[in-house]
Amino acid sequence: MGLSDGDRLTGGEYSHVIGVSVGTEAQPAFFRNVPSALPHPSQRRVWAPTLGELVRAYRRLVDPGEGLVAPTILGGEPATLLIRADGVAATVLAVRDGRNYIIATTGAAAVERAPDFERFLATFAFLE
Amino acid sequence: MDERPELVRLSQGRGAGARLLGVAAASLIGTAIVAAGAFGGSDRDEPRPRPAATVQVSAARDTTHAPAATRHATVTLPHQGYAVTYDGTPMLYDDDALAIYQLGDAVVSVAVGTPANGASLLGQGITARINGRTLDQLTDAYLAAIGTGAESSAAIAVDGEPGLMLRLTPGTGPGYGPGSAAALFLVDRRAFVFWSHLETALRAFLGGLTFGPGLFVSRDLGFQVPLLVDEPPFGATVSNGEGSTSGLWVFPTVID
Numbered sequence: 311m312g313l314s315d316g317d318r319l320t321g322g323e324y325s326h327v328i329g330v331s332v333g334t335e336a337q338p339a340f341f342r343n344v345p346s347a348l349p350h351p352s353q354r355r356v357w358a359p360t361l362g363e364l365v366r367a368y369r370r371l372v373d374p375g376e377g378l379v380a381p382t383i384l385g386g387e388p389a390t391l392l393i394r395a396d397g398v399a400a401t402v403l404a405v406r407d408g409r410n411y412i413i414a415t416t417g418a419a420a421v422e423r424a425p426d427f428e429r430f431l432a433t434f435a436f437l438e
Numbered sequence: 439m440d441e442r443p444e445l446v447r448l449s450q451g452r453g454a455g456a457r458l459l460g461v462a463a464a465s466l467i468g469t470a471i472v473a474a475g476a477f478g479g480s481d482r483d484e485p486r487p488r489p490a491a492t493v494q495v496s497a498a499r500d501t502t503h504a505p506a507a508t509r510h511a512t513v514t515l516p517h518q519g520y521a522v523t524y525d526g527t528p529m530l531y532d533d534d535a536l537a538i539y540q541l542g543d544a545v546v547s548v549a550v551g552t553p554a555n556g557a558s559l560l561g562q563g564i565t566a567r568i569n570g571r572t573l574d575q576l577t578d579a580y581l582a583a584i585g586t587g588a589e590s591s592a593a594i595a596v597d598g599e600p601g602l603m604l605r606l607t608p609g610t611g612p613g614y615g616p617g618s619a620a621a622l623f624l625v626d627r628r629a630f631v632f633w634s635h636l637e638t639a640l641r642a643f644l645g646g647l648t649f650g651p652g653l654f655v656s657r658d659l660g661f662q663v664p665l666l667v668d669e670p671p672f673g674a675t676v677s678n679g680e681g682s683t684s685g686l687w688v689f690p691t692v693i694d
Contacts, residue, residue: 324690328666330673332659336682343686385661409660424691426666433517433533434663435554437655 326424331412333357339410341368346397346416348373356412361405365390368403368412372396384411385436399423406436513539516651517664518550519628523646532558544639551629553655554662559583562633569629576622576629577602584620585609597648599625605637626652627662658683666691 333339338357342350351371358364365379375394382391382402389404389411398416400423405411413431415424424430514521518534528537532549536558539546547561556567559580566583570576581587586609594603601623608616619637621644623630630649634640651665658675665671666689673687 324667324669326691328689328691329686330659330661330663330689331684331686332656332661333684334682336680337676337678337684339684340686343688407660411661424666426691429517430663430666430689430691434661435552437553437657437660437662 325419326415326417326422326427328413328415328424328427328430331414333410333412334408335359339412341372341401341412341414342396342398343412344398344414344416345418347421348397351396357410358405359408361388361390361403364403364405364410365392368392368401369395382431384413384431385434387436394421397421400427402431512646513537516666519626519649519651519653519664520548520550520630521648521650522548522643524643531560536561539643541639541643544634544636546632546634546640546643549631549633551631552653552662553627553657557629557631559631559633568631570624573600573602573622573624576624576631577604580604580620580622580631594621594644596621596623596644599623599649601630603637603641623649625649627655628653654687654689656685656687659685663689665689 327344329343331339331341331343333355335357338355340355342354353371356364356367356371358367369392372395375392375397378393380391380393382389384402384404385406387404387406389402392401392403395401396414398414399421400415402413403411404413413434415427416422417424511523511525512521513524513528515534515537518537522539524539526540528539530537532555535550535552535555537548538561539548549557549559549561551557551567551569553569556569559566559568562584564583568576568579568583570579577591581604584606587607588604589607590605592603594601601621604620604622606618606620608618615635617637618635619633619640621632621640626649632640632644634643651668652670653662653664654671655662656675658677669690671687671689673685675683675685677683
């Protein structure tokens with residue numbers, strides 16, 4: 311599978327994006343799944359068995375930005391919100407059923423969240 | 439695998455049109471419905487009803503060339519995958535997946551089901567949740583849940599989407615007198631159950647309804663999320679053939 315860098319979506323141009331990356335221990339999740347002005351990290355995948363370990367592993371791998379970390383909820387599960395880590399506006403990390411979820415958002419003209427990011431998180435649901 | 443997951447090169451955003459976050463109380467409608475027994479029977483699994491707080495009430499989508507007499511208010515629930523012409527504020531329950539609209543003396547309930555949560559029939563006083571991968575499965579689940587059967591069924595289309603109109607057999611509940619009807623649709627992985635005790639009101643309601651945006655569902659990756667715009671997400675899901683799956687999807691959005 312190849313995911314070319316910088317492909318443009320069909321039918322329009324967009325001001326913001328939200329990226330969802332999912333990985334397992336066998337196939338760790340990509341991060342930097344939305345554009346960032348920072349240099350690419352040397353390592354592009356991460357996996358950890360628990361949320362705390364995932365947050366620590368992720369923060370070791372990327373620029374911590376403002377270093378702000380806050381608890382949040384994703385799909386009814388505990389999650390962690392990171393502000394401006396890795397040069398993107400916001401990143402949410404979650405762990406469920408052996409999977410790591412990395413949800414990031416940023417904008418085209420500025421490092422800012424997609425206007426619907428909170429609603430996106432609120433309506434995100436895990437499937438059994 | 440190509441490890442270049444930075445998928446989208448962005449450009450300046452475009453306007454999405456004016457939106458108003460309309461916040462209005464519609465407790466009278468809910469009170470009337472509850473008093474009439476439509477929500478009879480509590481169910482601990484059902485979320486508590488709440489007044490409409492997040493419904494977006496806006497002008498109709500394209501009124502640029504429409505004469506003033508044809509302009510209508512629209513209730514837009516993009517995270518539930520539909521918009522409808524309605525001059526008022528519905529009562530919303532179940533994280534907005536269940537909405538109650540009042541059209542004159544008639545009540546129309548709209549229940550939206552997803553793979554994560556079936557459509558709640560609480561608007562009909564039934565605590566069941568239903569879903570189906572096909573319209574036939576959804577219809578079977580619906581008829582089994584209401585337990586009254588249908589006098590007749592007819593294929594219908596709303597916003598180009600095929601569905602089924604059921605004229606319900608009069609039953610014992612307050613909502614199942616002569617003339618009650620339900621319309622069922624499966625659109626973009628969502629199950630829609632429209633119901634009213636008056637078929638004429640239901641048909642009028644459906645006449646102002648449009649579907650979308652869709653719902654992204656990945657059972658392999660274990661999540662679903664409503665799309666923010668009509669454009670589909672971009673990305674891929676990859677399995678290693680040994681039961682492990684990873685994926686990367688990018689969802690575009692626009693500036694309001």
